[in-house]
Amino acid sequence: MSSLSWTPNEIMTIAAARQLADADVCFVGIGLPSTAANVARRTHAPNLVLIYESGTIGAKPRTLPLSIGDGELATTADAVVSVPEIFNYWLQAGRVDVGFLGAAEIDRGGDINTTVIGPYDHPQVRLPGAGGAPEIAASCGRVIVVIRQSARTFVDRVAFRTSLGERVSTVITDLGELRPNPAGELLLTRVHPGVDVATVRAATGWGLTVSDALDETAPPTTEELEVLRKLELTQGQVV
């Protein structure tokens, strides 16, 4: 095991996958969240229920989707429903245990920005926008955010509040893991193997508090890495 090596993206994905319990119902965004959810389903959580906002419920993709609307998701789903139905009957009604979000910025309270960097009317960077995030963040039992950590992405206060941090239970980054304290402020609770706290502090745009119970992420197992790498080779493939 000690001879294994992995990239920051790989350990971030595997740490995210571990957040999912078997038989969780999970609302999955495309990209790293989808990769993590599919790793979980192939390892410790075979009964994980994947819901994609395109309307596929219980998708069991044999390859890794490139987009949220890949045909593979429809072909392997228990049910395909309309987009209004997925948001109203499934997400809003509180049937989803875990929401999985990415972000451009996150702040110490767990609020997320995927809208603009800079003033709304004259932004320096126009980001894609809200998508499903505001209601995923408000309706799922718990919310996991996956984001690369840097002083640019971890800010004291997001420039635009696209979705709220109230239900954020865990933030998984390429450096470690953060969880909110009772007041809702994100604390560092785990570092990945080989990452020191000073590195994480330097990559955080606020005075980061470290949990008294700081732990280290267990290294990826051979199985986890094999599953992840094999899966990524299939991205966007049509079966």
Next chain:
Amino acid sequence: MSSLSWTPNEIMTIAAARQLADADVCFVGIGLPSTAANVARRTHAPNLVLIYESGTIGAKPRTLPLSIGDGELATTADAVVSVPEIFNYWLQAGRVDVGFLGAAEIDRGGDINTTVIGPYDHPQVRLPGAGGAPEIAASCGRVIVVIRQSARTFVDRVAFRTSLGERVSTVITDLGELRPNPAGELLLTRVHPGVDVATVRAATGWGLTVSDALDETAPPTTEELEVLRKLELTQGQVV
């Protein structure tokens, strides 16, 4: 033709069928309205679009359905949708040209009662209730009511207003046809062959006004009667 004979129900059904134009979109209740719509589709209105509140759009039943949920309606429809969708996306959105209603009571203003005879809390007769009627009456381009005429069914004021008469364009009875004047009061505009005005007056619970342009219903044609009788023999049959 003059040797033909027909029952009061038959001429009522055929007169109702004649109210439908080819390519009308028609929201059909079960019973006589459904029979009339299916006669029209087999005679002068082959492109009539039949919508049943069970969710079948463009049903082309080969037999006459006994209930609104007969399998024949689903099998022959262009589309089968859910009940909420049929009411919200199709009826409420104003996509239906003609609504076809039956009633236990109708009054001079065209308001309809299918709820109770007598006081609501202690009714003499408890009727089935509203069903789709309130929204059919409010949302269709025009509304045709089919009802047997008597002093008991044609009342000055309905005991319970189940649906409004505002959009009622024609009332077809076993005696003739009534249409609203500009003030909304139903006038006698047609009598069926062999029916005199005095008979209609006696079967009306208010002082009935007769239209200056009173006309007589054209007798059923051989084709109409043949189509109707053949159709009724198939009621509830499974193809």
Next chain:
Amino acid sequence: MITSLAEAIKANVKDGDTVALEGFTHLIPFAAGHEIIRQGRRDLTLVRMTPDVLYDQLIGMGVARKLIFSWGGNPGVGSLHRFRDAVEHDWPQPLELEEHSHAGMANRYVAGASGLPFAVLRGYSGTDLPAHTKNVARIACPFTGEMLTAVAALQPDVTIIHAQRADRQGNVQLWGITGVQREAVLAAERAVVTVEEIVDRLEPLPGAVVLPAWVLSAVVEVPGGAHPSYAHGYSTRDNAFYQAWDSISRDRSQFLSWMQDQVLGVADSQLEGSSA
């Protein structure tokens, strides 16, 4: 998950519950309703858009305290005599009514399935219906000022439906006229589904609705469990029975005797689906 009819009803239907046995002529859950009668449940608030012969039986047997509905009749035949007897003569006991239009009931289920306290529609306007329920109100559009109608969400304690198939995990598939069943199931706290058969795999079919096992409480194999209603692809509607019900149900003692013979007196071993 997959259990017997007796167990499913025992675990999910309690005295005083609000219970929707939904279906729109097609797929009426008769067998499940009969089991509720056999188990002697009381004080139920029954909910259904189109209460028909099954509800006539439940009401006549004194199971229901209240009925929430939009159209109560024997489709294509006429009145429900037990329903009328309860409303007109309080027999076997008074029946409280709350009635709506179909559009109102459908949207009440939609609100329930959506986790919202109410839904908006154009409906009920000018009718005498709102005067008799507190679950209909006027609401202003915050953008245009137009006045519309709001209906309160329906969230039954338990919804019971009949479907064609389930797989061994308890995922359920129904097709043909599927009415308001998806919404009724998703609006409820618990859901029980009887099915014609349990199969290894649910082959995709045109027009099919699939309800995943994880939104259901119990699934029971009850072949013919919709009779005299029908299951598209499995059986046809027993129209003769619906017509016969008119005379069976007209007289109180004849009704009771029929229920004794056909429902109460059916031993466990003869029950629809008891071997499942």
Next chain:
Amino acid sequence: MITSLAEAIKANVKDGDTVALEGFTHLIPFAAGHEIIRQGRRDLTLVRMTPDVLYDQLIGMGVARKLIFSWGGNPGVGSLHRFRDAVEHDWPQPLELEEHSHAGMANRYVAGASGLPFAVLRGYSGTDLPAHTKNVARIACPFTGEMLTAVAALQPDVTIIHAQRADRQGNVQLWGITGVQREAVLAAERAVVTVEEIVDRLEPLPGAVVLPAWVLSAVVEVPGGAHPSYAHGYSTRDNAFYQAWDSISRDRSQFLSWMQDQVLGVADSQLEGSSA
């Protein structure tokens, strides 16, 4: 009803119209969007939940005055450079934005399709989104007093979608991921549908949505009309093109040259579906 692409766009898309070209990754109506560019439409308000490469092209060619949307990116790849250039640098002209969440947009279409002026949801709460649009408001439940969110109905002048099949009467069938297309079509004043093929009869298929001809304005046979998106059962998504678009679109002149070659310079006789 069944016509050419040029005719369908000419008759149904006017300068200044509000136009929704809908699709959720699957069935994006690229060919129809390209025809809008070729016909030189101006001042359009473009509407879509997920504006992607096609909207990048429309915006970069100066077709749009305003965009109403919820997520604008190149799925699985990254930014839309023409969209960003318009918002960040007003090139080729300023682009007004009105943005929502997916749930908000979906419900705005639902309200439009239902003939209602607004829809209710739990959404937007606490976010900065409502500060930038007048089409989101708070609304109180008339039964519980709970505060919820209202969104104004979306009713495009015209909605354009791509589907798999139509029959000769113009009834349209689509399946696979069908997204919000049904609602977008039913919410619009007019609707144009391009299809992979026109067939004698629409065989029922699992998961298929059928839109009857009488709610549509024009149907056009355009095989491959969703490329580089895909049509489930007919083609697969050209992921390589989506990846290539990132570099094609990064530079203004390279973008214009690509559009000249691949869209503007395509003679009528070479057009997708021109022979239909």
